[in-house]
Amino acid sequence: DVVKDVDENFITTFLSEVDNKEIEQNLRELTKVPHMATTEGDEQTVQFMLKRWKDSESGLDEAWREEYSVYLSFPDPKNPNKVTVVNASNAVLHTVREKEINYTSDQNDPNVVPPYAAYSPPGNIKGKLVYANYGRPNDYMLLNETMDLRGTVAITRYGGAGRAAKAINAAPYGVVGVLVYTDPYDINDGLMSDQNETYPHSWYLPPSGVERGSFNTLYGDLLTPYLAAKGIVQKWYSPSEITPIILKHVTFSSKITRIEFPALDGKMAPNDWQGSFPCPYNFGGPGFKAASTFKDSKVKVDIGNYDVVKNSSNVMGIIRGSVEPDRYVIYGNHRDSWVHGAIDPSSGTSVMLEISRVLGRMVKQGKWRPRRSIIFGSWGAEEFGLIGSAEYTEQYFTKLSERTVAYINVDIAVNAPGFESTSVYDNWIKYTNKTSPTHGVIPRFLEVTTLRLSITSGSLLWTCPTRTIGARIYPAYHTAYDTFDYASKYIDPGFTSHQAVARTAGNVLLRLADSLLLPLSCGDYAETLEDYLKEAVMQYEEQLKAKDLSMEPIKLAVSSFRRAASHLEEVIKNSDLKNEPLKVRMINDQLMLLDRAFLDPLAFPDKYAFRHVIWTSSSAGKPTFPGLADAFAKAASSGQQSDWDKVHYHLSILTQAIEGAAHTLTSTF
């Protein structure tokens, strides 16, 4: 029936069938061995996904794998990465621990990749140690005012700046190597002892734990920007966005962080430089403190990383739509991990498999078929820079652009224990800070993430409010402690949080796939534009007037958009949708494609692949139009006319993008 709406009874059935024990079992299977991208463990997960999705009782219509040849980076077992302390005669005084301590035998699995900074170039350097806080631009700048940084090795802590940024920000000062550690302040509420404070006794990071990660700045396969990494002919590009200095992790238990910290000498650093070690963090060095056993010694960093092109697989599955098979709702999760990846990403994979099991069963039993096609995407090589999903979008760019209603991403499903017993909805209401004139307080669930395709997207995650704990992420993130044991003991015993996520994500998925009229509100979009405009006017209008730049056109554009959105909402209200399937299709096209009007491939020449003029990333930190905000910050700082011209440019493209979007919502001409 082409005008059937979503069936609330079916959703209720779906919710009741989502089984926490199934999710637990999924997780157990997925985390038996480490499954880093392109390893044998990863291939096993590919087979596992295919088996589930091809199951005769609860599988999907079709499942298959898609391979890409992607540029990865690994440590060399024959030439392992090392951090040592060497004295003037090059005698090794100390070797930093290379491996996380084993507590549960998981950490001893031979396939646990030693902690390493992926995409750090290989090399051998030596230098005096300095502490550089989070490695943000200001941190190095401040440090550089008190000492000569040339030839030094900077030790930084996770947080505050992206991984690669800690090296990129250091390079101009002549720093030759960067170390990264996790300060217990940032992740552990200050706790440090594995005797009774950290894992295996709690969820906190043990002293030898190391957060692995990818240290590049682009996403997607580095060799093939804008093209799918397949076939003979595509690899032609020399990767240039890899970090300029070698990088390595150290643990917070290491002597060179805990005991011989150079920061123990010298002038005291500001408050936001302090961590949890029981001592002040100062602008010490370069080099170890005067009283140290390592005084006059240098830190030596030897990196044997090698780059290699390997085949990474995405696993895809589909339930074809009965009425509009050419309209896609895509649900994605990455499958690859750094080590066992229990929380990241297998908590999400477990949830995805449970959703697909319940829905698959309904389809196989002939009880249901969605109106629109549901596509499940199990992405590979995400940890190396969102590679699997990026290549997928590059390969199917046009088709996805034209037909995708929405994309739901669930990477980590649950990363914190539940603290309260409120409903999901009430919980959201409590912790959000957004108030809508139309709706009152609303949860910021559906953050529209910026994709090059400009498809309405949402991300779902059960997490801790950051006011409760200081951590930016769960403590075992990317370490050898992110295991089934950890997840089942300290994150979600009973897996009922996972179940809640599966129900919620599935609920959204079903409404997107089955609602006659797409549940996308252009009035809400207008509200966001109005909020952004209000902020922009407040921040910029006066100074722009002084430069002869008027904001009247963009105000008019936002009003036009609001009028057009209201008009479409009136049309919807006055339409007899149940009797006009073509009209439904027409309106749904308008709703689905609304975001595409904001794409401008020329708007951000310095950003790789970012094209959406409303949702592109911004460094200005203001809740307003990103291109305008960044251009304004630059012009206000430089004062140059060419930079004010760029502000004018961004005002222009924004204005016309908003008007263009409004035109798609009005009646045909």
Add this chain to the structure above:
Amino acid sequence: DVVKDVDENFITTFLSEVDNKEIEQNLRELTKVPHMATTEGDEQTVQFMLKRWKDSESGLDEAWREEYSVYLSFPDPKNPNKVTVVNASNAVLHTVREKEINYTSDQNDPNVVPPYAAYSPPGNIKGKLVYANYGRPNDYMLLNETMDLRGTVAITRYGGAGRAAKAINAAPYGVVGVLVYTDPYDINDGLMSDQNETYPHSWYLPPSGVERGSFNTLYGDLLTPYLAAKGIVQKWYSPSEITPIILKHVTFSSKITRIEFPALDGKMAPNDWQGSFPCPYNFGGPGFKAASTFKDSKVKVDIGNYDVVKNSSNVMGIIRGSVEPDRYVIYGNHRDSWVHGAIDPSSGTSVMLEISRVLGRMVKQGKWRPRRSIIFGSWGAEEFGLIGSAEYTEQYFTKLSERTVAYINVDIAVNAPGFESTSVYDNWIKYTNKTSPTHGVIPRFLEVTTLRLSITSGSLLWTCPTRTIGARIYPAYHTAYDTFDYASKYIDPGFTSHQAVARTAGNVLLRLADSLLLPLSCGDYAETLEDYLKEAVMQYEEQLKAKDLSMEPIKLAVSSFRRAASHLEEVIKNSDLKNEPLKVRMINDQLMLLDRAFLDPLAFPDKYAFRHVIWTSSSAGKPTFPGLADAFAKAASSGQQSDWDKVHYHLSILTQAIEGAAHTLTSTF
């Protein structure tokens, strides 16, 4: 009825109602006075179009005007453009005629703009005259081998190279000014006398006639690339693509072409430098021939052109579709002329008005409404660089991209007398040289023109086969002789050719607007890709192999495309379209959007707005993929690795664009 197909009886009725006398009367009205863009005459044509399209008996559903503030160039009546010959003491020996001779009183209309090169910069230069053939790169290069071109004024003839190119190609040699004339060889079958050979006695160009034109290289409003020229904020760009040297026309009757031609001295130039003057064309000069009364004199060129931003209007009209109002068939014609513009463009305007009259009447009488919306576009400021239509597409970019089934353009409707009495179809068959394995000999009617939006487009024009006459265009083109008198005496007495064009264009329009299934064949598209591939393999495969570049992936891509096209054709054959309106919509979306898959905004960074990887313009002159052809020509010439990398790049993006397009034709995943 949502599954009704096009009504052949209705088309027959339409064909029979198209009236040649109505077309004649339209032309009479439109050509009463000159109507150059943004003049009072142009405003009168705006009012005329609005009146017709708002007529209560034969108008459209709605008609309106859209204004843009565009950057134009005009001669200054207070400082008219002049070409003179001056001797060493600066005495004026000769002044080139500034105005076309009056034969019918039309040429004496005060609003006839004097011949001028639009967008030539103002200036005053003086130099020795040289003849530079068509002003192509090779022409200047060859000339430069025999003489020093610095400080010279080059006289070139129309043809062979674009208008602006004649100056752009000259600039590197130090040429200070360029004159352009029409050689009787290129336009007049050598004829020159207005006593009995040319107009007013025939259609040939009289001696004082001058082809006006725009001498810039971009299209659209020069100040607002990629943005609509509206509102306060958009004008921020400094036009840079205007010609580097001042330009002026001279007539072929002028002394400095006919009698004192510098080319009369010196070594004889090659065959393709010869024209129709009764003398050899030599590599003479710089300066007039030794025996000339002008010997030792220079040519002085004074240009008073000024640039100005003025409001230009498009007039739009719509007949809304009854079933799919959000699907557009757009029919366009530009309305502005250089002078009276009888053939260019008013022959087309007259035809468009007749089509809209017949269809409008049917709608007003409640006898018919198209399935899809028909939009008529009467573009302004085309003569200055396709400005009106370009701004329109920039303003409504997203909406047009997503919803336009096809664009039909009829600029000049008829530009030559009919020589034979065959049917339109047989006539096409006879003069085409394309043979299709599927269809046999087919007329190349629907040339897909390259637009930034990648909308299927076609251009329609009744013309002379170039084998019959040597002219590249009808002789009175862009002159003060393109009048009603000219059109009705020498191009289409009786206006039956115009009628045939109106019937043919209307026929196509109706089939696009009313057919249940869009009459667009993806199998034909596959055939073109196969032709292009065959040529590319023949031209390039061996040399590419030598550079380690394989054509196997692109061969696979074209095969995939063919398979996908065949698959869709099977689906169509096996579908019960009359009972599945949503399926019809789905398939029509695939057909309509097929071209969009070939858009790549990063593919041609040196070309303004060209994005279609199959149909973009090419300078290599080969019937194959343009980006590949141009990249190959460059690499083969330079031999540089970076140029071969660009060939690799074009092979890659082509391959993936073709694969991506194929994906849109297959079943959903």
